[in-house]
Amino acid sequence: xxxxxxxxxxxxxxxxxxxxxxxxxxxxxxxxxxxxxxxxxxxxxxxxxxxxxxxxxxxxxxxxxxxxxxxxxxxxxxxxxxxxxxxxxxxxxxxxxxxxxxxxxxxxxxxxxxxxxxxxxxxxxxxxxxxxxxxxxxxxxxxxxxxxxxxxxxxxxxxxxxxxxxxxxxxxxxxxxxxxxxxxxxxxxxxxxxxxxxxxxxxxxxxxxxxxxxxxxxxxxxxxxxxxxxxxxxxxxxxxxxxxxxxxxxxxxxxxxxxxxxxxxxxxxxxxxxxxxxxxxxxxxxxxxxxxxxxxxxxxxxxxxxxxxxxxxxxxxxxxxxxxxxxxxxx
Amino acid sequence: xxxxxxxxxxxxxxxxxxxxxxxxxxxxxxxxxxxxxxxxxxxxxxxxxxxxxxxxxxxxxxxxxxxxxxxxxxxxxxxxxxxxxxxxxxxxxxxxxxxxxxxxxxxxxxxxxxxxxxxxxxxxxxxxxxxxxxxxxxxxxxxxxxxxxxxxxxxxxxxxxxxxxxxxxxxxxxxxxxxxxxxxxxxxxxxxxxxxxxxxxxxxxxxxxxxxxxxxxxxxxxxxxxxxxxxxxxxxxxxxxxxxxxxxxxxxxxxxxxxxxxxxxxxxxxxxxxxxxxxxxxxxxxxxxxxxxxxxxxxxxxxxxxxxxxxxxxxxxxxxxxxxxxxxxxx
Numbered sequence: 001x002x003x004x005x006x007x008x009x010x011x012x013x014x015x016x017x018x019x020x021x022x023x024x025x026x027x028x029x030x031x032x033x034x035x036x037x038x039x040x041x042x043x044x045x046x047x048x049x050x051x052x053x054x055x056x057x058x059x060x061x062x063x064x065x066x067x068x069x070x071x072x073x074x075x076x077x078x079x080x081x082x083x084x085x086x087x088x089x090x091x092x093x094x095x096x097x098x099x100x101x102x103x104x105x106x107x108x109x110x111x112x113x114x115x116x117x118x119x120x121x122x123x124x125x126x127x128x129x130x131x132x133x134x135x136x137x138x139x140x141x142x143x144x145x146x147x148x149x150x151x152x153x154x155x156x157x158x159x160x161x162x163x164x165x166x167x168x169x170x171x172x173x174x175x176x177x178x179x180x181x182x183x184x185x186x187x188x189x190x191x192x193x194x195x196x197x198x199x200x201x202x203x204x205x206x207x208x209x210x211x212x213x214x215x216x217x218x219x220x221x222x223x224x225x226x227x228x229x230x231x232x233x234x235x236x237x238x239x240x241x242x243x244x245x246x247x248x249x250x251x252x253x254x255x256x257x258x259x260x261x262x263x264x265x266x267x268x269x270x271x272x273x274x275x276x277x278x279x280x281x282x283x284x285x286x287x288x289x290x291x292x293x294x295x296x297x298x299x300x301x302x303x304x305x306x307x308x309x310x311x312x313x314x315x316x317x318x319x320x321x322x323x324x325x326x327x328x329x330x331x
Numbered sequence: 332x333x334x335x336x337x338x339x340x341x342x343x344x345x346x347x348x349x350x351x352x353x354x355x356x357x358x359x360x361x362x363x364x365x366x367x368x369x370x371x372x373x374x375x376x377x378x379x380x381x382x383x384x385x386x387x388x389x390x391x392x393x394x395x396x397x398x399x400x401x402x403x404x405x406x407x408x409x410x411x412x413x414x415x416x417x418x419x420x421x422x423x424x425x426x427x428x429x430x431x432x433x434x435x436x437x438x439x440x441x442x443x444x445x446x447x448x449x450x451x452x453x454x455x456x457x458x459x460x461x462x463x464x465x466x467x468x469x470x471x472x473x474x475x476x477x478x479x480x481x482x483x484x485x486x487x488x489x490x491x492x493x494x495x496x497x498x499x500x501x502x503x504x505x506x507x508x509x510x511x512x513x514x515x516x517x518x519x520x521x522x523x524x525x526x527x528x529x530x531x532x533x534x535x536x537x538x539x540x541x542x543x544x545x546x547x548x549x550x551x552x553x554x555x556x557x558x559x560x561x562x563x564x565x566x567x568x569x570x571x572x573x574x575x576x577x578x579x580x581x582x583x584x585x586x587x588x589x590x591x592x593x594x595x596x597x598x599x600x601x602x603x604x605x606x607x608x609x610x611x612x613x614x615x616x617x618x619x620x621x622x623x624x625x626x627x628x629x630x631x632x633x634x635x636x637x638x639x640x641x642x643x644x645x646x647x648x649x650x651x652x653x654x655x656x657x658x659x660x661x662x
Contacts, residue, residue, distance in 0.1 A: 003646075007552035008523050009511045014552040014641045021644035075642045088530045089523075090551045144640060171640040176507075180340045192339050192420075199419045220421045221338035221345040309475060309502040310345045311406045313352035315334075 002076055002095025004169070012172045015075050015095060023073035023156055041072070042103045042159035054100060055130065057122055066122055067103040068130060068164075074099035075165055098134060098166040102126055108159050112147070113258035115160075120251035123162065127274070128247075131240035134166045135279035142170040142278045145239070150269025152296040162272075170278045177275065178287050185286030193288030196220075197231050206320045209256035213249040216257040218316035218323070223294075225314035226265060226323070228257050230291040239276035239289040254291070260323040261295055269296045333407055333426025335500070343503045346406050346426060354404035354487055372403070373434045373490035385431060386461065388453055397453055398434040399461060399495075405430035406496055429465060429497040433457055439490050443480070444589035446491075451582035454493065458605070459578075462571035465497045466610035473501040473609045476570070481600025483627040493603075501609045508606065509618050516617030524619030527551075528562050537651045540587035544580040547588040549647035549654070554625075556645035557596060557654070559588050561622040570607035570620040585622070591654040592626055600627040 002017035041049035044063060051070040059065035076097025084093045104123050105115055112120060131143050147162040148155040170178075184192040200206055200217045208228055209216035216230045230253055236242065242250070262268045276289040314322075314329070322329050333348035372380035375394060382401040390396035407428025415424045435454050436446055443451060462474045478493040479486040515523040531537055531548045539559055540547035547561045561584055567573065573581070593599045607620040645653075645660070653660050 005552040007550075008515065008527065009508055011511060012552065012554075012641075014554055014643055016553075016643050016646045018644060018646055018649065020642065088534070089526050090530070173640065177340055180342060184339065195420050196339065199421070203419070219338075221336040221343065222347075223343075223345055309504065310343075311351065312345055312347050313349060315347045315349055318349065 001080060002074070004076075004093045004095050004167075006091040008089055008091075010172065013169055017075045017095065020073045020075055040108055040157070040159050042067075042101075042157065042161060043108050044106045050101075055126065057126070059106065063106065065106060065119065066126060068126060069101050069103065071099040071101050071163065076167060093168070096139060096168050098140070098164070100130065100164040100166075102130075102162040102164065104160040104162060110160055111258075111262065112149070112160055113255050113262055115255075117248060117251045117255060120255055121247040124242075124247045124250055124254075125244065127162070127164070128240050128242060128244075130164055131279060134164070135240070137166075138280065139168050140166045141280055142167050142174065143240075143276075144171070144174075145274040145276075147270075147272040149272070150267065150296070152269035153271045153294075155269070174275070174278070178277065178284075181288070182284075182286045191235055191286055191288050193231055193290060194235055197233055205317050208260060208320055208323050209253045211249050211252055213246050214253040216253050218319045220316060222312055222314075222316040222319065223310040225297055225312055226261060226295045226319045226329070227312075227316070228261065228293040228295075228323075230254065230257060230293070232289065235285070235288055237277040237281075237284040237287040237289060238279070239274050240279070241283070242289075257293060260326075261293070263326055264322050264329045265295055265297065266328065270294060271296065332411060333405070335407075335424045335426050335498075337422040339420055339422075341503065344500055348404075348406045348426065351404045351406055371439055371488070371490050373398075373432075373488065373492060374439050375437045381432075386457065388457070390437065394437065396437060396450065397457060399457060400432050400434065402430040402432050402494065407498055424499070427470060427499050429471070429495070431461065431495040431497075433461075433493040433495065435491040435493060441491055442589075442593065443478070443491055444586050444593055446586075448579060448582045448586060451586055452578040455573075455578045455581055455585075456575065458493070458495070459571050459573060459575075461495055462610060465495070466571070468497075469611065470499050471497045472611055473498050473505065474571075474607075475502070475505075476605040476607075478603040479601075480603070481598065481627070483600035484602050484625075486600070505606070505609070509608065509615075512619070513615075513617045522566055522617055522619050524562055524621060525566055528564055536648050539591060539651055539654050540584045542580050542583055544577055545584040547584050549650045551647060553643055553645075553647040553650065554641040556628055556643055557592060557626045557650045557660070558643075558647070559592065559624040559626075559654075561585065561588060561624070563620065566616070566619055568608040568612075568615040568618040568620060569610070570605050571610070572614070573620075588624060591657075592624070594657055595653050595660045596626055596628065597659065601625060602627070 002015055005014050005016055051072055053067055053069055055068040056064045057066040076095045076099050078098055080094035080096040084091055127145050134140055134143055143166045145164050181192050197215055206217045213233055214230055216228055219229050271294045273292050275292060277284060277287050333346055336345050336347055382403055384398055384400055386399040387395045388397040407426045407430050409429055411425035411427040415422055458476050465471055465474055474497045476495050512523050528546055537548045544564055545561055547559055550560050602625045604623050608615060608618050
């Protein structure tokens with residue numbers, strides 16, 4: 001049974017999930033990252049290797065084009081109680097929550113940025129549908145949607161997939177982000193993310209992709225080289241409240257941003273995370289959902305992750321220029 | 332010129348240091364991690380490859396046994412002004428500060444845990460001396476002492492070395508740690524780290540090393556598998572106020588902790604960070620300096636770094652048991 005423990009200094013929650021250590025890792029030496037000699041649980045024909053399907057979209061001739069399944073090695077489980085308990089000076093709770101996997105395509109080696117815009121839009125619409133379903137459970141306070149791509153980003157399977165972790169508390173970093181935005185709003189009366197959109201559209205030197213509804217930029221205080229954020233132009237605090245008509249335009253900007261990263265960075269690994277308000281909270285004027293993409297460059301940095309002290313050796317202006325030029329970045 | 336930029340949402344400072352991207356990387360493909368075909372700037376005989384020496388300890392027959400030099404590819408530089416400026420909604424300052432390298436031994440391939448206790452104590456005493464010297468500059472608010480060992484921890488050179496970065500502000504995570512400890516102190520009237528020492532000595536199941544003056548534990552809410560903290564038993568907020576007689580006992584516990592990690596974890600990579608109060612602040616009852624060692628396991632996790640959302644697949648109790656048994660952990 002996974003356990004959620006609170007750090008007594010920070011108030012930071014950490015999930016201790018020993019069972020997850022047992023999950024297969026295609027990138028482990030000898031396992032064959034190309035899928036050879038390895039039976040992929042996400043490929044068509046291997047559906048019985050995953051827990052039962054939660055949601056799926058039909059493909060041609062009885063097949064599927066997208067599947068959502070429970071994670072076989074979950075970080076959190078639905079049958080745990082969500083009560084707190086104490087052990088000496090320490091707080092803990094059972095690891096209650098849901099951990100789902102979105103298998104984005106039946107094609108094992110297909111990259112998200114190479115998929116047709118409609119298929120990427122289907123993935124985004126599926127995220128929205130799942131959050132709307134999951135938030136009906138009042139125990140769930142936060143739904144984190146993310147995608148780990150590539151060995152350096154901690155992915156354990158090659159087949160394109162995202163993850164949805166639903167938890168009984170909001171992660172500390174999410175709360176700090178919302179508090180920071182609330183402070184900005186109190187001081188200036190505007191949404192900091194709306195102001196970022198305005199500022200970046202004027203400055204132009206950090207814009208990586210843009211259409212009528214979304215803007216992709218390398219943020220001013222980028223922690224990681226080639227870090228890229230995608231911001232909706234119209235204010236909305238909850239990702240799941242995105243109108244369905246915006247899934248297509250968002251898919252377009254995601255595809256452009258990832259394509260540019262894949263061209264400029266050799267063997268691209270990245271974490272893509274959707275930042276949104278806690279699901280039980282009402283709509284807020286001070287917070288604005290967005291996507292953060294953090295490329296993980298091979299053998300660069302490492303120290304900064306986990307210390308909150310960041311040194312970035314590629315300025316966001318240089319990063320945007322490299323991405324927009326289609327040039328290769330030499331690590 | 333490096334630049335320090337403030338994230339408008341978090342208030343988090345990020346160092347943008349393009350020049351640092353030019354530094355050599357022994358771990359880069361083809362560079363030869365064993366030092367072959369590569370002239371190590373930290374080896375005896377190559378002293379002219381580093382900037383002039385700041386401090387050194389004599390070895391036998393005119394040689395040295397430890398050297399402190401300015402980092403050739405600094406994250407911060409001493410000749411920058413420390414004034415803030417604004418650009419639209421964004422805050423920035425010139426990257427003022429010092430970035431020093433402590434070359435811990437003349438021996439290229441020697442590991443810190445294999446060095447004699449006296450040599451490790453010399454490294455620790457050197458840290459103390461440097462902080463006491465650096466804090467005379469009133470512009471410096473925080474001195475961060477850390478060691479990156481191994482490819483997965485972001486080290487770029489094999490030769491044993493630590494780094495001292497002195498900066499005009501305290502990193503956000505440091506401030507949050509101190510604030511969290513202050514809150515705990517306000518609520519309970521005790522130091523949270525003193526309470527952790529007491530609790531862990533009673534529980535015993537997370538203790539990895541102990542002597543009369545220091546305790547090494549795998550912390551209750553470990554973010555990373557095999558994360559290890561070393562805490563002084565007597566309360567003191569500033570590392571640099573450690574009495575000289577404690578350098579030996581601290582060296583002993585550091586050696587035991589690192590040796591156990593090296594035995595249990597294949598090809599050990601780690602970040603070791605000294606957490607301490609900002610240097611210009613007076614001694615505080617609520618904060619307690621300590622060392623955090625974060626092993627970086629190959630191809631495991633990755634996502635958690637940078638999101639503040641941690642999933643750890645090895646409980647600290649299991650980690651302590653594995654480390655104390657001398658068994659190998661299989662990733």
